[in-house]
Amino acid sequence: MNPASVVVIGNFDGVHKGHQEVLRVARSLEPGARLVAVTFWPHPMSVVRPGSEPRLLSDLDQRVELLRAAGADVVEVIAFDRALMSMQPEDFLEACISPLNPVRVVVGQNFRFGHRASGNVETLRAYGAGRFEVTGLELLVNEHKTTSSTEIRRLLDEGMVAEAAHHLGRPFRFAGTVVMGHQRGREFGFPTANLPVPAGFAVPAAGVYAGWLTLMHQPDAPAWPAAISVGTNPTFDDVPAVVVEAHALDHDDLELYGVAVAVDFVERLRGNVKFDGIPALIDQIAADVVRTRQVLGVD
Known part of the structure; x- marks a missing residue:
């Protein structure tokens, strides 16, 4: 027994x-x-x-x-x-x-x-x-x-990740295995870890967020401050499904393809925007990085 x-x-x-x-x-x-x-x-x-x-x-x-x-x-x-x-x-x-x-x-x-x-x-x-x-x-x-799972989903649907964290007792986390994307972020100087969102799983509303990027299953791995994008990339119109893309600040040398990672969402910075050209997009990403540092309190 x-x-x-x-x-x-x-x-x-x-x-x-x-x-x-x-x-x-x-x-x-x-x-x-x-x-x-x-x-x-x-x-x-x-x-x-x-x-x-x-x-x-x-x-x-x-x-x-x-x-x-x-x-x-x-x-x-x-x-x-x-x-x-x-x-x-x-x-x-x-x-x-x-x-x-x-x-x-x-x-x-x-x-x-x-x-x-x-x-x-x-x-x-x-x-x-x-x-x-x-x-x-x-x-x-x-x-x-x-506090309920339904209420947390509602908050995520509105991009209210800080409020969702109050109910979760921690930041909302999305985890997955990094896949190769179009590598535009690398070309622009802001490489990202790309995580497809499987059907049936919740993520925050489309937009840009401040948060953290962590390696899964490695207790001693660092948590990198990250600017995070959720959505289908409206500027290029060639991303058919929702993807979470996390840029680890001050790291352009990470090789994460095929690696299991977690993205923790701390605060929403803005909604998604379709930019007129690449220079405007790069300027906005740079501004997002600055704002991410401010939100997370990192240099």
Whole structure:
């Protein structure tokens, strides 16, 4: 049998402050138990109503990493498929939660599960009576706004990355593997690390941002201050899909093709503009670099 556990359950997309609070409370209520975070992949809506699923704030690897950083000893990823979707709430609990040997289950007060989302916190309590305790937490409110993955997506859609960071508890991060672009930035003196945006993933609104560029999976790697562009490059009209392009300030010698990197967004500088010519574009990029230094407080 598994050791005694305090179990938290949720989608945990983005692992924002509300999710972090669920894990914090769970740990504080049962400090002697292992903390198990149960999450689902893919997003349940991609199975329940394909095409209606939200754009994700993080991929599965990021989610697991963030849950561990928030205190989870174990992350259990449950494959969400049509069989799971059709399970009655009690059957889901018997098959997926009871084997974890919970002494307590902690969820958000709005947690729903089981066939047609018919299970809720009261269903959990009824099932757990005599077996485990159940704690339902109210949603976290931050600066008069409820913290949720939906609210963070809305802020990103408006380019409000600083506000999104308030709900996340950290800057919004987009990660991926650097690909070769048109190399215009290198020609202009501002080489960039280019990251295509996969379908189904969230990024901030088109525009230019100040932030940081970091190598993934290398704990001791430096974080370079970066001017970041998001969009399809309207000046040249030959970038069909949205791309995140990060220029590491004062570095024109980085060889990052094929390297996994992360881009952390700190503040929006401006929207995207279609320039009349290359000299005007270069002047604006230079101004963006100056503004990035000011925002990040670097020389």
